Amino acid sequence: MSKSLPFVLGTTFLLCSCASQVPRAPAAATPAPVAAPASPAVPADDNLNAVAWTQNALEHDLIYLETYRNAQSQLLAALKDKQWDALPSDDRIAPYKGLKPAVILDIDETVLDNSPYQARLVRNGGEYNEADWAKWCKEERARALPGAVEFTQFAAKHGVAVIYISNRAQDLDQATLDNLRKVGLPVSGPEAFLGLGTVLRGCDQVGTEKNCRRQLVSQHYRVLMQFGDQLGDFVSVMSNTEAGRAQAMAPYTNWIGHRWFVLPNPTYGSWEPALFNNDWSAPRGQRRQQKIDSLRID
Numbered sequence: 675m676s677k678s679l680p681f682v683l684g685t686t687f688l689l690c691s692c693a694s695q696v697p698r699a700p701a702a703a704t705p706a707p708v709a710a711p712a713s714p715a716v717p718a719d720d721n722l723n724a725v726a727w728t729q730n731a732l733e734h735d736l737i738y739l740e741t742y743r744n745a746q747s748q749l750l751a752a753l754k755d756k757q758w759d760a761l762p763s764d765d766r767i768a769p770y771k772g773l774k775p776a777v778i779l780d781i782d783e784t785v786l787d788n789s790p791y792q793a794r795l796v797r798n799g800g801e802y803n804e805a806d807w808a809k810w811c812k813e814e815r816a817r818a819l820p821g822a823v824e825f826t827q828f829a830a831k832h833g834v835a836v837i838y839i840s841n842r843a844q845d846l847d848q849a850t851l852d853n854l855r856k857v858g859l860p861v862s863g864p865e866a867f868l869g870l871g872t873v874l875r876g877c878d879q880v881g882t883e884k885n886c887r888r889q890l891v892s893q894h895y896r897v898l899m900q901f902g903d904q905l906g907d908f909v910s911v912m913s914n915t916e917a918g919r920a921q922a923m924a925p926y927t928n929w930i931g932h933r934w935f936v937l938p939n940p941t942y943g944s945w946e947p948a949l950f951n952n953d954w955s956a957p958r959g960q961r962r963q964q965k966i967d968s969l970r971i972d
Contacts, residue, residue, distance in 0.1 A: 719796050719799065720962060720965070721792060721795065721796055721941055721942075722796050724792075724940035724941045725789055725792045725793050725796050725941055727940065728787075728789045728792070728940070728941060729789045729793065734938070735820040736820075737937070737938055738819050738820040738821050738822070738937060739820045739821045740821075741821065741901075741935050741936075741937055742820070742821030742822060742824065742825040742935075743821060743825075744931065744935070745825055745899055745901070745935050746824070746825050746828050748899075748932065749777075749825075749828065749829060749832070749834065749898065749899065750832065752898040752899065752933075753775055753832065753833075753834065753898060756771070758896070758898060758933075759896055759897060759898075759933075760778075760897045760898055760899050760900050760929065760933035760934065761888055761891075761892055761897045761900075762888075762908070762909045762910075762925075762926065764885065764909075764910065765885055765888040765889050765892055765910075766892050767889045767892050767893065768892050768893045770892070770895075770896035770897075771896075773894065773895050773896040774833075774835060774894070774895055774896070775833065775834045775835065775895065775896050775897075775898050776834060776835035776836070776837050776891065776894075776895035776896070776897055776898065777826075777829050777834055777835070777836055777837065777897065777898055777899045777900070777901070778837045778838075778839055778888070778891060778897055778899070778900045778901070779822075779826070779836065779837070779838055779839075779900075779901040779902070780838070780839060780840060780901060780902035780903060780904070780907040781838050781840040781842065781850065781854075782816075782840065782841075782842070782903075783819070783903040783937065783939040783941075784819070784822070784901050784902050784903050784907070784937055785818060785819055785822040785826070785838070785854070785859055785901075786816040786817070786818065786819065786853065786854070786857070787816055787817045787818070787819050788810065788816050789941070790810070790815070790816075791806070791807065791810040792941045792942070794806075794810075801958070802942065804843070808843065808845070808846060811842060811846045811849050811850065811853075812846070812849045814849055814852050814853040814856060815853075816853055816857075817857060818857035818858060818859060819937075822859065823857065823858045823859055826859050826860050827858070827860055829860075830860040830862075834898060835862065835866070835895060836859075836860050836861075836862070836866060837866055837867075837868065837891055837895070838854070838861075838866060838867045838868070839868045839884050839887050839888065839891075839907070840867070840868070840869055840870070841869075841870050841882045841884070842869050842870060843869070843870055843871070844869055844870060844871030846869070847864070847867065847869050847871075850867060850869070851864065851867055854867075868887040868890065868891070870882065872886075872887050872890065873886075874886040874887065874889055874890045877889055877890075880910075880912070882906070883906060883910050883911075883912075884906060884907065884910075885910040898933070899933055899934070899935065900933065900934050900935070901934075901935045901937065902934075902935075902936065902937065903936070903937045903938065903939035903943065904939070904943050904944055904945075905919055905922060905923055905944065906944060908923075908926070908934050908936075909922050909923065909926060910922065911944065914944055914947065914948050914952055915948055916948060919944075919945075919948060946965070949964055949965045949968045950964040950965065951964075
């Protein structure tokens, strides 16, 4: 056995040595990950978050409730104060002594919720146009905004006339009146609604400014409160720039929350064209860039 051991060891070494020299098959290559198909580019819509907030955020409804409840808590005191008037000096063209009391409310985004129309624009990638807007109004499906029905009914119950001043086109008058009544907002008659076609002799209306219609109200009523989502619902803004808007509101800031009640509207309004020189004829991309340029980062 001792003689055979070197032979066995040598044979084993030879076999191992040969085995170590046999080329190995290359390892299988790991397949490269398959790239997911690229999603089609969807252009960002500047109004998506604004409309989503308007329709879904509880905070939106609470702001409206807070505003209208605050107004209701002050209404009877304003009614008793014979010196109380909520019209700007330029619009008070007749003495208010002895006149019946009234409140003035804008309609869209003040008492009626048109966010479904805005949602359609977001889904379709479109922009406001009069034909689609008129079609929506004639559906008479706008809901009342939180607190609006309760406040206006309270006012009417206490002998305060409820007047609506809106920039809806004249051919939408009947649909608007019907929509207001459907949701429970008090409408004493056609005279309670002053749409865009309302004319006051001797008063030159500039664009959609509401000053002539406020002046018409001033001939018949002492106005206790005004409600709206735009500066133009309260006072004339003759220069729709940042400086012009601030100047128009400056004399009346103490009235906010007492005589004037401003409601939130992030989806549209005169604040937007003020950011791009009021030039709606500019391409959409150019208007968007000017809005981006208006943002402050410090």
